[in-house]
Amino acid sequence: MTDVLRATALAVVLVSLWAPGPVVLVAQDRDARSERSMERGRDLFAAHCARCHGLSGDGGEGPSLLGRRFERAAERSDLVRLVLDGIPGTAMSRTWVDDIEAADIAEYVWSLARVTEGPIPGDAGAGRRLFEGSAGCSDCHIVNGKGVGLGPEMTDIGARRGLPFLLESILVPGSSIPTGPNGPHSSFLVVSVVMDDGTELRGMRVAEDAFTLNLRDRRGRYHSIAKSRVASLDRETGASLMPDYGERLTEEQVTNIVAYMANLRGGR
Amino acid sequence: MNGVGRTRWLVFTSGALLVTACSTPSTGPRGGGGLAPAVSTTAVPVVPYERLVNSDAEPNNWLTYSGSYMSHRFSGLDQINKDNVADLAPAWVYQVKNPGLVETTPLVVDGVMYLTEPPSNVTALDAGTGRTLWRWTRPMPSTVKNIGFPRVNRGVAVLDDQVFVGTLDGYLVALDAGSGSVRWEVEVADNQAGHSITMAPLALDGKLIVGISGGEVGIRGFIDAYDTDTGERLWRTWTIPGPGEPGNDTWGGDSWRSGAGATWLTGSYDPELNLLYWGIGNPGPDWNGDVRPGDNLYTASVMALDADSGALRWHFQYTPHDTHDWDANQIQVLVDDDWDGEPRKLLVTANRNAFYYVLDRETGEFLHGVEYAKQTWSEGLDEHGRAIVIPGTEPSYEGTLVWPSLQGSTNWFSPSYSPVTGGFYVAVREMGAVYFKQDVEYERGEPFLGGGEQRLDGDQAQGWVYALDALTGERRWQFNLLSPPWSGVMATAGGLVFGGSQEGNIFALDADSGEPLWSFYAGAATRTNPMSYQHAGKQYVVMSGGYGVFVFGLKD
Numbered sequence: 001m002t003d004v005l006r007a008t009a010l011a012v013v014l015v016s017l018w019a020p021g022p023v024v025l026v027a028q029d030r031d032a033r034s035e036r037s038m039e040r041g042r043d044l045f046a047a048h049c050a051r052c053h054g055l056s057g058d059g060g061e062g063p064s065l066l067g068r069r070f071e072r073a074a075e076r077s078d079l080v081r082l083v084l085d086g087i088p089g090t091a092m093s094r095t096w097v098d099d100i101e102a103a104d105i106a107e108y109v110w111s112l113a114r115v116t117e118g119p120i121p122g123d124a125g126a127g128r129r130l131f132e133g134s135a136g137c138s139d140c141h142i143v144n145g146k147g148v149g150l151g152p153e154m155t156d157i158g159a160r161r162g163l164p165f166l167l168e169s170i171l172v173p174g175s176s177i178p179t180g181p182n183g184p185h186s187s188f189l190v191v192s193v194v195m196d197d198g199t200e201l202r203g204m205r206v207a208e209d210a211f212t213l214n215l216r217d218r219r220g221r222y223h224s225i226a227k228s229r230v231a232s233l234d235r236e237t238g239a240s241l242m243p244d245y246g247e248r249l250t251e252e253q254v255t256n257i258v259a260y261m262a263n264l265r266g267g268r
Numbered sequence: 269m270n271g272v273g274r275t276r277w278l279v280f281t282s283g284a285l286l287v288t289a290c291s292t293p294s295t296g297p298r299g300g301g302g303l304a305p306a307v308s309t310t311a312v313p314v315v316p317y318e319r320l321v322n323s324d325a326e327p328n329n330w331l332t333y334s335g336s337y338m339s340h341r342f343s344g345l346d347q348i349n350k351d352n353v354a355d356l357a358p359a360w361v362y363q364v365k366n367p368g369l370v371e372t373t374p375l376v377v378d379g380v381m382y383l384t385e386p387p388s389n390v391t392a393l394d395a396g397t398g399r400t401l402w403r404w405t406r407p408m409p410s411t412v413k414n415i416g417f418p419r420v421n422r423g424v425a426v427l428d429d430q431v432f433v434g435t436l437d438g439y440l441v442a443l444d445a446g447s448g449s450v451r452w453e454v455e456v457a458d459n460q461a462g463h464s465i466t467m468a469p470l471a472l473d474g475k476l477i478v479g480i481s482g483g484e485v486g487i488r489g490f491i492d493a494y495d496t497d498t499g500e501r502l503w504r505t506w507t508i509p510g511p512g513e514p515g516n517d518t519w520g521g522d523s524w525r526s527g528a529g530a531t532w533l534t535g536s537y538d539p540e541l542n543l544l545y546w547g548i549g550n551p552g553p554d555w556n557g558d559v560r561p562g563d564n565l566y567t568a569s570v571m572a573l574d575a576d577s578g579a580l581r582w583h584f585q586y587t588p589h590d591t592h593d594w595d596a597n598q599i600q601v602l603v604d605d606d607w608d609g610e611p612r613k614l615l616v617t618a619n620r621n622a623f624y625y626v627l628d629r630e631t632g633e634f635l636h637g638v639e640y641a642k643q644t645w646s647e648g649l650d651e652h653g654r655a656i657v658i659p660g661t662e663p664s665y666e667g668t669l670v671w672p673s674l675q676g677s678t679n680w681f682s683p684s685y686s687p688v689t690g691g692f693y694v695a696v697r698e699m700g701a702v703y704f705k706q707d708v709e710y711e712r713g714e715p716f717l718g719g720g721e722q723r724l725d726g727d728q729a730q731g732w733v734y735a736l737d738a739l740t741g742e743r744r745w746q747f748n749l750l751s752p753p754w755s756g757v758m759a760t761a762g763g764l765v766f767g768g769s770q771e772g773n774i775f776a777l778d779a780d781s782g783e784p785l786w787s788f789y790a791g792a793a794t795r796t797n798p799m800s801y802q803h804a805g806k807q808y809v810v811m812s813g814g815y816g817v818f819v820f821g822l823k824d
Contacts (some may be wrong), residue, residue, distance in 0.1 A: 047708070210747070
């Protein structure tokens with residue numbers, strides 16, 4: 001926890017060095033009416049949504065709503081509908097508010113999800129050349145169908161994550177291990193295993209339950225492991241298979257790669 | 269008993285024949301090749317009260333939500349045991365017809381399985397093949413409120429020739445066991461005020477006991493009894509005492525009016541004492557206790573009620589002035605054993621607040637209590653069983669980190685008591701949360717929470733199955749799960765403990781050691797309690813995963 005906080009603080013400091021002001025996660029161009037709506041939405045969110053999505057919207061039993069693009073809501077009006085109707089087949093029931101209150105909640109949730117709108121520092125073109133070339137990012141990440149699918153796909157990373165997160169993910173990759181299809185258990189957590197016959201394996205945890213562990217190693221191979229045969233298992237919280245780019249790249253290079261990533265919005 | 273005299277001589281047949289009368293299931297020749305019998309005939313089940321009282325005598329059936337009035341969730345069957353459980357395999361799978369969470373415990377009576385499907389539908393299946401005999405569907409408009417919990421149902425009750433279900437919109441419905449036709453229905457409480465029913469009712473002698481959900485809406489909780497023939501309400505006992513009643517002075521001002529105390533899980537019953545034991549939910553609002561100074565009786569308590577009148581005989585409060593949503597609705601398990609060398613009627617429970625309690629169920633006297641799971645809010649229990657609260661552990665505006673999370677060390681999913689091992693088996697959630705407090709005002713039919721939590725999930729949390737000594741609460745063994753579970757456990761006379769995981773494992777552990785002996789990957793989270801029955805000479809174990817109700821048996 002402490003390492004994560006330290007890394008976050010570092011990232012915030014670095015970002016604020018580039019930006020003319022504080023990082024803007026919430027759009028500034030709202031008029032007074034929408035500000036009031038958002039304040040009401042914040043209170044309603046605490047009452048109706050926070051039980052599952054967390055008081056800060058950072059997730060709990062339900063998914064995090066921070067800095068992301070919603071699969072089921074391309075527009076703000078879609079969010080209103082989700083609030084009022086719920087999502088069939090999931091734990092999300094309809095929320096007990098009226099239409100105006102639903103719109104207030106949607107206003108607030110939309111603000112949680114907004115990615116940075118301000119100017120992005122750095123040279124995205126130079127960042128792309130680094131990403132695909134000497135920095136070796138494409139050796140592990142796919143963008144628009146190109147690259148190697150070992151780490152998370154980056155095609156629309158700029159639409160899902162804000163600048164501080166992107167920066168932190170390069171400088172301190174182990175501090176922001178993304179989750180995967182298995183809920184809050186990350187598919188990219190580094191796990192080291194020693195089997196009862198002495199075999200040693202290290203890789204990213206793809207899936208785990210009480211009986212089975214699936215790892216993916218640096219070469220992309222999947223290992224299916226019976227836990228009953230495991231002599232020791234170390235979940236390396238805070239570690240990452242990503243190289244230490246804080247040491248390898250200059251600040252300018254990092255800035256340029258972040259600029260490239262922030263501009264990746266899913267278009268091909 | 270009521271209803272027996274009008275028994276329908278309807279008969280279900282699994283084969284092509286239509287048989288008009290039969291009193292006992294016919295197993296038919298199974299043959300050396302393991303072929304199913306050509307015809308298996310089953311009369312419409314009839315369950316007089318005496319069968320419920322003596323449910324231990326017929327382990328082939330599963331007659332009540334927790335398996336017996338004692339709520340042991342223990343199967344006396346031993347065909348599946350430590351020696352052969354490795355060969356357990358799916359016999360058939362039933363897929364529910366509406367998407368949603370499947371939290372039902374099926375009942376099985378004389379070859380017929382009765383289960384509920386989300387949101388409040390009832391289905392009768394051939395317990396040998398899984399084929400549908402009838403289905404009752406209750407329309408559930410989106411305007412029906414379920415605030416603070418998903419649109420689930422945990423099962424039915426049976427008595428005589430009727431099947432009973434509580435509905436999300438706050439009704440109690442009696443169905444004909446042979447056809448699923450409605451005999452009667454009655455509104456228990458107004459859904460638009462936040463009342464709802466997700467629990468399986470409890471059938472007694474001619475009466476049906478039902479509780480209510482709505483603990484996050486500031487309802488005034490109650491326990492009701494209804495005549496099983498007419499649906500007439502026989503009595504109602506409020507869980508929040510009104511003005512002039514004992515305990516009302518544990519609520520500051522008018523705060524009792526929105527005091528919650530929901531009764532959303534099935535209680536237990538001692539026929540000899542004629543006492544009902546019902547776990548009571550959290551006070552309202554959940555996380556802001558400032559507006560309701562006092563102990564807030566009878567929230568987070570167990571109430572012992574006279575089954576004929578509903579009169580309160582005694583109570584024990586597990587968490588006075590709860591501010592963490594630590595309901596005490598968890599199953600109250602009745603155990604008969606020696607205490608200090610004398611036979612004694614005991615009530616034991618693993619509470620959501622991380623403590624294990626042993627009470628005298630005749631008097632409510634606190635006998636013993638011990639921490640059974642990770643907690644950071646209490647220094648322990650005093651001689652009366654009251655928790656010594658560590659200052660500064662209440663929710664706050666800026667957030668307070670406490671173990672366990674609001675979902676508790678355990679929750680609605682059932683524990684199990686094995687009279688064979690003397691073990692109390694419980695699925696445990698080890699998770700902390702940062703609790704927040706917020707200002708809130710009561711408004712009818714609206715969320716009444718007063719705060720919330722941010723959970724420490726993922727690899728910061730984990731799950732367990734613990735085997736406790738039922739009398740001491742001491743841990744005998746533990747089995748680790750990746751995530752905090754939402755599934756109960758069942759011990760069997762075969763020396764096994766069955767359970768499930770959020771990752772989709774359905775498993776059997778050695779009841780003596782905790783060693784895993786069998787597992788099956790269901791492909792989606794299990795959110796239910798295991799049960800077991802025997803049909804046509806074959807034992808089955810049932811557990812749901814995702815939308816599937818998996819029925820396991822040994823290979824023929």
